[in-house]
Each structure stands twice: as structure tokens, then as C-alpha cells.
Amino acid sequence: AGILYQKLGIFDDLPDLVGYRFYRKMCLGDILPLRYAKWAKLKKLFKAMDFVFNFFWLPFITKTQVDFTIEKAIPSEINFNDCNTFNVPTGFKRAKQEFEWIENYPWIKQVSEKSPESMKYHFSSEELQFESEFIKLTQHIDNVGFLKYNLRNGHLKIPYVLFSTLNAPLVSKSISTLITQKDASYITLFLPSEIIKNLRFRYLYKKPIKRYFKITKELAQKLQDTHQLAIFDGDGDAVFT
Numbered sequence: 001a002g003i004l005y006q007k008l009g010i011f012d013d014l015p016d017l018v019g020y021r022f023y024r025k026m027c028l029g030d031i032l033p034l035r036y037a038k039w040a041k042l043k044k045l046f047k048a049m050d051f052v053f054n055f056f057w058l059p060f061i062t063k064t065q066v067d068f069t070i071e072k073a074i075p076s077e078i079n080f081n082d083c084n085t086f087n088v089p090t091g092f093k094r095a096k097q098e099f100e101w102i103e104n105y106p107w108i109k110q111v112s113e114k115s116p117e118s119m120k121y122h123f124s125s126e127e128l129q130f131e132s133e134f135i136k137l138t139q140h141i142d143n144v145g146f147l148k149y150n151l152r153n154g155h156l157k158i159p160y161v162l163f164s165t166l167n168a169p170l171v172s173k174s175i176s177t178l179i180t181q182k183d184a185s186y187i188t189l190f191l192p193s194e195i196i197k198n199l200r201f202r203y204l205y206k207k208p209i210k211r212y213f214k215i216t217k218e219l220a221q222k223l224q225d226t227h228q229l230a231i232f233d234g235d236g237d238a239v240f241t
Contacts, residue, residue, distance in 0.1 A: 005214055012220045014213040017231050019190030022203040024061065026053040027185040030154060061180065061202045070174055070181075073136035073146055075099035094160075099134065102234075106132055108152065129153050131182070137163075137174045145171045148234065149178060154185035159234025161191060172198030190233040 005011045029047035033040040075096055110130040118126040131151040137144045145163035149156060156179060163171045172195050179187055179201050187203075189196065190211065213231055220226050 002212065010216055010218075011214040012217055012226070014215050014229065014231060015227055017190050017211040017213065017233070019188065019209050019211070019233070020196060020206050021209050022187040022189070022201075022206045023185075024179065024187060024201065024203045025154075025185040026050045026057065026204065027154060030185065057204075070135050070137060070178060073134040075103055075134060102148075103132075103134060106130075108132075127152055135178070137171060139170060145174070147171075147175070149182075151182050151184065154183075156182055156184035156187045157233060158189060158191065160232050161195070163195075165194065168192070168194040169198045171195055173200060175199060176201040188233075 027050055029043050029050050032046055033043045039046070108125055108127055108130045111126045111128065114126045114128065129152065132148070134146060134148045136146055144167040145161065147161040147163075148159050150159060151157075158175065161171065175189075175191075175195065176199050188209070211233070213236065215223075215226060223229070
């Protein structure tokens with residue numbers, strides 16, 4: 001797709017979004033068959049290996065204790081334009097209407113058993129596990145941040161996070177708590193460095209990852225300095241998945 005966009009000549013590159021993927025548990029049975037078709041027949045073997053390893057590893061995964069609460073947020077409480085997230089323009093106007101739409105019309109639904117049709121396609125709209133919620137982070141009576149998380153078959157992502165720089169350590173602790181509460185197997189985070197460096201949860205391995213974004217030349221001219229845009233993991237068509 002990247003080569004096609006380049007040949008069209010109507011797109012400019014935006015700065016790469018840099019993040020990390022953390023592997024909290026052994027999950028070869030979930031990852032390898034999806035990435036490499038030749039390993040699909042060995043999925044049960046990989047699952048068995050994961051189970052044995054995690055049986056001995058999980059007791060060492062401790063929960064993070066924090067002195068604030070994590071509760072479901074109401075979209076009307078969230079407005080990226082009213083809060084100091086990155087001290088730079090986001091380029092996206094999100095308020096009550098946008099967040100309510102994101103919450104009320106998810107692309108994916110959780111089912112007890114996947115339909116035969118969904119089993120045929122990699123980009124399925126049905127999953128055995130799928131949670132997607134906005135949550136509010138509160139310490140005493142003060143809100144220290146908002147975020148949205150997606151948990152899909154053990155894979156946790158945070159498409160949007162809203163906080164002030166002063167509360168970065170508290171937000172890091174809350175994300176660490178969320179990860180352990182949801183018992184995520186692996187986690188993908190595209191978050192500011194002040195959040196990443198204060199995360200406190202055990203993991204087996206982490207690796208840096210990048211996400212690439214493009215913008216039409218016409219829109220780039222209207223926005224002027226596109227290098228100052230703060231891009232979130234949930235921006236673009238990723239909001240649906």
C-alpha cells in the first residue's frame with residue numbers, strides 16, 4: 001500500500017509514530033499462526049508450550065498498587081481540545097459527539113462462538129474476547145487523566161490517552177494496574193516517553209515498533225506545520241479495530 005500511495009503523488013509523510021510492544025506472557029500460539037501461515041497446523045503445540053511456561057511464570061507477575069481508582073468514563077466528560085495533552089496541536093477535533101460515536105458503534109463485537117463466515121477472514125468483526133471502554137483515572141477527588149483501552153484476545157492497546165504532564169507518573173501506574181487487572185498477554189503502546197519510562201509491570205520481552213501515517217498534500221498545506229501534530233494510536237482507520 002505504501003508504494004501505491006507514493007506513486008499517486010498526492011500524499012506526504014507524517015512523522016512516524018514510535019511505540020513499544022511488551023510481551024507479558026508467552027503467547028506463541030496466538031501470534032505465530034497469524035503471522036506465518038505455515039505454523040497454523042502447530043497452533044495446539046504452541047498453545048501447550050505457552051501453558052506450561054506461563055504456569056511457572058505467572059506467579060512472578062505482581063499487581064501494581066495505586067492510591068487512585070479506575071472507573072468507566074462518560075464520553076461527554078472527555079475533550080481533547082480542552083486539556084493539555086502534548087502541548088502541541090493534535091489536528092483532530094474530538095469532543096462529546098466523536099467519542100460517543102466511537103463508543104456506541106464498535107467495529108468488533110464479542111461472541112461466545114465465531115460464525116463460519118468470520119472464521120474465513122483475518123479481518124473479522126467477531127472475536128471471542130473484545131473489550132473497549134473509556135476510563136477515568138481519579139486520585140482522591142481529582143481527575144488525573146482519561147484513556148481508552150481495547151482488549152482483543154489478550155492483546156491490549158490504548159488508542160487515546162489524555163493527561164497533563166504533571167500527572168504522567170500517576171497515569172503510568174494506572175496503565176500498569178489496568179494491564180495486570182485485565183491480565184493482558186501482550187501490550188502495544190504508542191505513548192509519550194514520560195509514560196513509558198514509569199510503567200511498572202513485569203514482562204518477558206519488549207521491542208520498539210513504528211506506525212506510519214500519510215496525509216494528503218492539500219490537507220498538509222492547510223495545517224501548515226504537520227511535524228507538530230500529535231498522532232495517537234487510534235487516529236485514522238484504526239479507530240474501528
